[in-house]
Amino acid sequence: MHGLMQDRALSLAMLMDGIEGRFGHKSVVTTELHRTTVATYREVAQRVRKLAGVLDDLGVPRGARVASFGWNSQRHLELYMAVPCANRILHTVNHRLFADDVVYLINDAADDVVFVDRSIFEVVWPLLDRCPTVRHVVVADDGPAAPLPCDPRIHDYESLLASAAAVESFTVADERDAAALCYTSGTTGRPKGVLYDHRSVILHAMSLLMVDSFGICEADTVMPIVPMFHVNAWGLPYAALMSGANLVMPGPATAPDRLVATMATHHVTFAAAVPTIWQSAIPHLHRADLGALRRLVSGGGALPVSLSETYLEALGLPLTSSWGMTETSPLVCSARTPSDDAGLSERERLMGLTIPGPPTPLCGLRLIGDDGAEVPRDGRSSGELQVSGPTIAGAYFGSAATNSAFTDDGWLRTGDVATIDPRGFMRIVDRTKDLIKSGGEWISSVELENEIMAMAGIAEAAVVAAPSVEWGERPLACVVAHHGVDVTADDVRTHLRGRVAKWWIPEDVVFLDALPKTATGKFAKAVLRTSLTRSSEAR
Amino acid sequence: MHGLMQDRALSLAMLMDGIEGRFGHKSVVTTELHRTTVATYREVAQRVRKLAGVLDDLGVPRGARVASFGWNSQRHLELYMAVPCANRILHTVNHRLFADDVVYLINDAADDVVFVDRSIFEVVWPLLDRCPTVRHVVVADDGPAAPLPCDPRIHDYESLLASAAAVESFTVADERDAAALCYTSGTTGRPKGVLYDHRSVILHAMSLLMVDSFGICEADTVMPIVPMFHVNAWGLPYAALMSGANLVMPGPATAPDRLVATMATHHVTFAAAVPTIWQSAIPHLHRADLGALRRLVSGGGALPVSLSETYLEALGLPLTSSWGMTETSPLVCSARTPSDDAGLSERERLMGLTIPGPPTPLCGLRLIGDDGAEVPRDGRSSGELQVSGPTIAGAYFGSAATNSAFTDDGWLRTGDVATIDPRGFMRIVDRTKDLIKSGGEWISSVELENEIMAMAGIAEAAVVAAPSVEWGERPLACVVAHHGVDVTADDVRTHLRGRVAKWWIPEDVVFLDALPKTATGKFAKAVLRTSLTRSSEAR
Incomplete structure (x- = not known):
C-alpha cells in the first residue's frame, strides 16, 4: 500500500523559494583579480530566472548539456541553479586538463553551449573548432582582458541576461532527471561522466546540513575553495543555498595569500579545499584575523597529521578530513570526534580528525x-x-x-x-587503482608509462606515486633505457611536453637497469614504491 | 535524460546498518514504573529482526496494519522499526481517546494485530470484541499487573520473540510504500488517517539532524516525552536511530517529577514535549542537575513567553517553539535566532524563540x-x-x-x-478550524456542542477555547436553556460523561439568555471568546 504524502519531486527548483524569500537578504561575494562583487540571494535568483530565459533564447533543447569553464563565482553559481532548474544539464569542465581531454569531454558530452570566464577564454576558444556540437560560446567578463575575436558564436553573458525574459516558474517533474555532469579522471583510460540527478543533489545537500557532517547553517559564511568544476564544488554551493548561509567565492584570486585575506575580510566560517591548498596557505595564516572560522575541511587527498596540527597551532582550529569521489557527489565520510572520547588524548583526537571518519546517514x-x-x-x-x-x-x-x-x-x-x-x-x-593524486587531481600512471615507453630508446617505464608535502603525491618515473642508449631525465620531460598536461610531467625520473616484476610479469610497483620513494619523503 | 545515480529506495531499512554497526554500542533506556531497562542498539536491532519474524509467525499479511497501544519504550521502538521494515504498516493509537473512537480507529484501519502494553491492556481489551479484524493481541509486560484473561488471541511479547526466527534481510523496494499510520482528530468529524511512507519518514528524520532545526547528532541523548502515538513521537526515535544519538524513553513514568528526574539521571541533552508538560515540570526543575541539556523543544500548542522565560531563568535554557501537525510528519517550523540578531534585545530573542520560526528546507x-x-x-x-x-x-x-x-x-x-x-x-x-487544543490534544468544539444540544432542556450551545496556563486551552461551554428549564453546569457535565472522552468535559459552563449570531446565523464565536474568556485567563 502506498503512503499518501504529497508527490513532490526533490529538485533544485525547491531552493528557489528560499533564496528569493527568506534568504533573499543573504549574500554572495566574489573576489575577482581587481575587484570584489557582492549580490544578495534575491538578486542572484532574479538573474537565475533570466539566465534560464537565455537558454531558451539560444534555443538550447531540454536535456541538452551546457558546459561551463569558470572560476568559483556568482555567475558560476547562477549556472549551477539556472541550468538544472531550466531542465538542462550543467557540464562543469576543468580547464586545466590537457587540451585533447577537454576536446574529448565536450564532444563526448555533446555540449550545446559553452559558458566561459573571460580569463579562461584563451585556453578554451582554440579548442572549439574541434567541437562541432557547440553552437554558442557565452563569455563572462571577470576582469580586464583583450578584446574577443569577432565570431557570431560568441556572446556576452551580461548582454544576453539584459535582453532575456525571466522564467517565472521552474518545473522538474521527475527527480531522477539529470541535473549536472562531471567527468572523472579517477580511473585509467578515458574520462567517464558522472551524471547527477536532482534527487541526488538535494539529498547530498541535506547531508551537508547535518551536525555530524559539515553542519552548514544559516549563520555560516561558506567559502568553497575547491573549484566549481570539481564534483559540484563538493555540493557546498547547493548546501549554502539550501540553508541560507552566505557564500564567498574566491574567483580567479586563488593565490594562497589572497585566499587567506578573503577568508579574513569576509568573516568566513567554513572553508573547504584540497590539502595542497591548505599547505600553501600556511605562511599567510599569521597575517589575517581568521577568528570567524568554525570549521576547515580538507578533502581530495590524504590529510597529513602534521598539516592539521599546524592549523591547530596557528588558528586553534584543526583541519578536518573528509572523503568522497566524483562518483559519490562527493561527501561520503567526514571526520568528527566520537562522543565517547573521554579516553582520548589531545593528540589522538587530532589524529582522529585526519582520517575520513564515519559515513553520512x-x-x-x-x-x-x-x-x-x-x-x-x-x-x-x-x-x-x-x-x-x-x-x-x-x-x-x-x-x-x-x-x-x-x-x-x-x-x-x-x-x-x-x-x-x-x-x-x-x-x-x-x-588498488594505478593512480597518483597530485594537488587533488588524478594522474594516470598507466598513461604516463605509455607515453614514456613510446619514446625512442626506452625499453620499460613504470610510474609510481611518491609522497610530496606540497602536492600530496607526485609521479616518479622509473625508466629502463635500451642498452647503450643515452637518455636523460630532461629528455623524458621534453618528450612528455605536449603529450600530457603540464602538471603531469614528473620532476623525478630514475634510471634503472631493470624493473622488478611480479610473478605474472607485471611491474612490481609496490617494490618500486617501497625502495625508491623513501628518499623523496622530505620533499 | 535520467541521471545515473544508484537506485536506492529511501526506507527505514537503511537505518539497520547503522544501529547494528557503528551505533551498536549506543543505548535505549526505558524507565518503567518500578524499574529501568537498558539495551544497546545492537540488541534492539536483533530484537527488531526477531519481531519481524513474529509478524511472519502470526501470519500478518504484507501491507496489513499493526496497531500499537503503548508508552514510549524500547519495545515500542522495536515496533517502530520492525513493522515498516517488514513491509507492514504501524498504526499507533492514542489509548486516551474516547472508547468509541478507539473502536472506530481499529475498524477503520482494519488492524490485523494489536500490540499493547500490559498497563494499558485493561483499557483496550474490552473494546476488541467490537473489532472483528483483530486476530491477535500481543501484550508487553511493563510492570506488575493482574493475570491476563485466558483467550487464544492473547500472546506474550517476549515469548513470541523468544521463539521467532530473525529476519535476516529487509527489503523495501518502493520508497512510497506506507510505513506508519496515525489518525488525526485535528479536524471536525471522524478522525482521518495520515499514511506516512518510508520516503517521508526518512526525509523528515534527515531534517531533524540539521543544525537549524533540532540538530540531533551522535553526541545527543534524546528523550521524546511526546507520546509515541503522536505523529511518530515527532520523528525523534527515527532521528536518533539515524544519527546514533542515545534514546531515553520515559515509559509510563510520565509524572512531572519522574520526567525531570529521568532527564537528570540519564544526562538527557534534548527533550521535546507539549507546553502542558513543560508547565507541570516547573516545580521540580530545581531538584535536579539538568546541566547536560542543550535544547528543549515545545510543540503541539502555543508556547507562552512566560513559560519559556521560566526555563531560561531556572536552567539557563529557554523552551524553544516548533510547529507541525499529524499531517506534516510533523516538523515544519522550528524556532531559532536569526544570525543577524545584533539589534535584538535579550527579551526579543526570547520572544523570537517562542514563535514557530522558519521552515525546514x-x-x-x-x-x-x-x-x-x-x-x-x-x-x-x-x-x-x-x-x-x-x-x-x-x-x-x-x-x-x-x-x-x-x-x-x-x-x-x-x-x-x-x-x-x-x-x-x-x-x-x-x-480557522473550530477546535480547542488542550494539553497538545485536539478537542472538537462542534462535537461537544452537538452532544450538549442533544440534552433535554437545552436550546443552544457553543463551545469556545478559553486560555489555560496548565493546558494551553480548555473548552468553555456557552449554553442557552429552554425557557423555564433549570439546568446546572453539573447536569451538563454529567450528561457528557460517557459520551465524550473524560478530558473533553468542560470545567466551565456559562449560561446565557441567547448566543450572539453572525449575519449568516452562525454562532459568533469570536464575540463569545472575546467577551467570556478574558476572566479565565489567570486560570
Whole structure:
C-alpha cells in the first residue's frame, strides 16, 4: 500500500523559494583579480530566472548539456541553479586538463553551449573548432582582458541576461532527471561522466546540513575553495543555498595569500579545499584575523597529521578530513570526534580528525577482500572500499562508460583499500587503482608509462606515486633505457611536453637497469614504491 | 535524460546498518514504573529482526496494519522499526481517546494485530470484541499487573520473540510504500488517517539532524516525552536511530517529577514535549542537575513567553517553539535566532524563540487570504497557512477521508491563520478550524456542542477555547436553556460523561439568555471568546 504524502519531486527548483524569500537578504561575494562583487540571494535568483530565459533564447533543447569553464563565482553559481532548474544539464569542465581531454569531454558530452570566464577564454576558444556540437560560446567578463575575436558564436553573458525574459516558474517533474555532469579522471583510460540527478543533489545537500557532517547553517559564511568544476564544488554551493548561509567565492584570486585575506575580510566560517591548498596557505595564516572560522575541511587527498596540527597551532582550529569521489557527489565520510572520547588524548583526537571518519546517514560502506567476501569492520582488516546510496553513481555516462567499477549488486567499487572500525570510522590504507593524486587531481600512471615507453630508446617505464608535502603525491618515473642508449631525465620531460598536461610531467625520473616484476610479469610497483620513494619523503 | 545515480529506495531499512554497526554500542533506556531497562542498539536491532519474524509467525499479511497501544519504550521502538521494515504498516493509537473512537480507529484501519502494553491492556481489551479484524493481541509486560484473561488471541511479547526466527534481510523496494499510520482528530468529524511512507519518514528524520532545526547528532541523548502515538513521537526515535544519538524513553513514568528526574539521571541533552508538560515540570526543575541539556523543544500548542522565560531563568535554557501537525510528519517550523540578531534585545530573542520560526528546507509555506490570493510575507498580513512538501500529507486515509483539507494544487490547508515575516519566520495568529487544543490534544468544539444540544432542556450551545496556563486551552461551554428549564453546569457535565472522552468535559459552563449570531446565523464565536474568556485567563 502506498503512503499518501504529497508527490513532490526533490529538485533544485525547491531552493528557489528560499533564496528569493527568506534568504533573499543573504549574500554572495566574489573576489575577482581587481575587484570584489557582492549580490544578495534575491538578486542572484532574479538573474537565475533570466539566465534560464537565455537558454531558451539560444534555443538550447531540454536535456541538452551546457558546459561551463569558470572560476568559483556568482555567475558560476547562477549556472549551477539556472541550468538544472531550466531542465538542462550543467557540464562543469576543468580547464586545466590537457587540451585533447577537454576536446574529448565536450564532444563526448555533446555540449550545446559553452559558458566561459573571460580569463579562461584563451585556453578554451582554440579548442572549439574541434567541437562541432557547440553552437554558442557565452563569455563572462571577470576582469580586464583583450578584446574577443569577432565570431557570431560568441556572446556576452551580461548582454544576453539584459535582453532575456525571466522564467517565472521552474518545473522538474521527475527527480531522477539529470541535473549536472562531471567527468572523472579517477580511473585509467578515458574520462567517464558522472551524471547527477536532482534527487541526488538535494539529498547530498541535506547531508551537508547535518551536525555530524559539515553542519552548514544559516549563520555560516561558506567559502568553497575547491573549484566549481570539481564534483559540484563538493555540493557546498547547493548546501549554502539550501540553508541560507552566505557564500564567498574566491574567483580567479586563488593565490594562497589572497585566499587567506578573503577568508579574513569576509568573516568566513567554513572553508573547504584540497590539502595542497591548505599547505600553501600556511605562511599567510599569521597575517589575517581568521577568528570567524568554525570549521576547515580538507578533502581530495590524504590529510597529513602534521598539516592539521599546524592549523591547530596557528588558528586553534584543526583541519578536518573528509572523503568522497566524483562518483559519490562527493561527501561520503567526514571526520568528527566520537562522543565517547573521554579516553582520548589531545593528540589522538587530532589524529582522529585526519582520517575520513564515519559515513553520512544515506551512504552504505563495506569492505571486500580479495576472495570477494566482506571483511570485518574491526579497524584492522582491510579490503576494497565499496559504497552504496542514492547519492552514489550506479553507472557511468559517455562513450568510455564501463561497468567494471560497479558490482553485480550495484555498489560502487572505489579502488581504495580501507579499514572501518566498529564505530564506522573509515581510514584509507592503500589504493588498488594505478593512480597518483597530485594537488587533488588524478594522474594516470598507466598513461604516463605509455607515453614514456613510446619514446625512442626506452625499453620499460613504470610510474609510481611518491609522497610530496606540497602536492600530496607526485609521479616518479622509473625508466629502463635500451642498452647503450643515452637518455636523460630532461629528455623524458621534453618528450612528455605536449603529450600530457603540464602538471603531469614528473620532476623525478630514475634510471634503472631493470624493473622488478611480479610473478605474472607485471611491474612490481609496490617494490618500486617501497625502495625508491623513501628518499623523496622530505620533499 | 535520467541521471545515473544508484537506485536506492529511501526506507527505514537503511537505518539497520547503522544501529547494528557503528551505533551498536549506543543505548535505549526505558524507565518503567518500578524499574529501568537498558539495551544497546545492537540488541534492539536483533530484537527488531526477531519481531519481524513474529509478524511472519502470526501470519500478518504484507501491507496489513499493526496497531500499537503503548508508552514510549524500547519495545515500542522495536515496533517502530520492525513493522515498516517488514513491509507492514504501524498504526499507533492514542489509548486516551474516547472508547468509541478507539473502536472506530481499529475498524477503520482494519488492524490485523494489536500490540499493547500490559498497563494499558485493561483499557483496550474490552473494546476488541467490537473489532472483528483483530486476530491477535500481543501484550508487553511493563510492570506488575493482574493475570491476563485466558483467550487464544492473547500472546506474550517476549515469548513470541523468544521463539521467532530473525529476519535476516529487509527489503523495501518502493520508497512510497506506507510505513506508519496515525489518525488525526485535528479536524471536525471522524478522525482521518495520515499514511506516512518510508520516503517521508526518512526525509523528515534527515531534517531533524540539521543544525537549524533540532540538530540531533551522535553526541545527543534524546528523550521524546511526546507520546509515541503522536505523529511518530515527532520523528525523534527515527532521528536518533539515524544519527546514533542515545534514546531515553520515559515509559509510563510520565509524572512531572519522574520526567525531570529521568532527564537528570540519564544526562538527557534534548527533550521535546507539549507546553502542558513543560508547565507541570516547573516545580521540580530545581531538584535536579539538568546541566547536560542543550535544547528543549515545545510543540503541539502555543508556547507562552512566560513559560519559556521560566526555563531560561531556572536552567539557563529557554523552551524553544516548533510547529507541525499529524499531517506534516510533523516538523515544519522550528524556532531559532536569526544570525543577524545584533539589534535584538535579550527579551526579543526570547520572544523570537517562542514563535514557530522558519521552515525546514523541504517544506514550502504560503498564506492564502479570504479572496484566495496569496498574502504577502511581510510579518503583518495574515492568511490561512498552507504547506507543501514530500513530508506533508496529500490525502487522508480511511472512510472519513475528504479532500477539503487539500487545495487543487495539492497543498495542505492547515486551518491555522498565520503571518510570515520576510525572513520566513512564521507565527500562528488565529485558527480557522473550530477546535480547542488542550494539553497538545485536539478537542472538537462542534462535537461537544452537538452532544450538549442533544440534552433535554437545552436550546443552544457553543463551545469556545478559553486560555489555560496548565493546558494551553480548555473548552468553555456557552449554553442557552429552554425557557423555564433549570439546568446546572453539573447536569451538563454529567450528561457528557460517557459520551465524550473524560478530558473533553468542560470545567466551565456559562449560561446565557441567547448566543450572539453572525449575519449568516452562525454562532459568533469570536464575540463569545472575546467577551467570556478574558476572566479565565489567570486560570
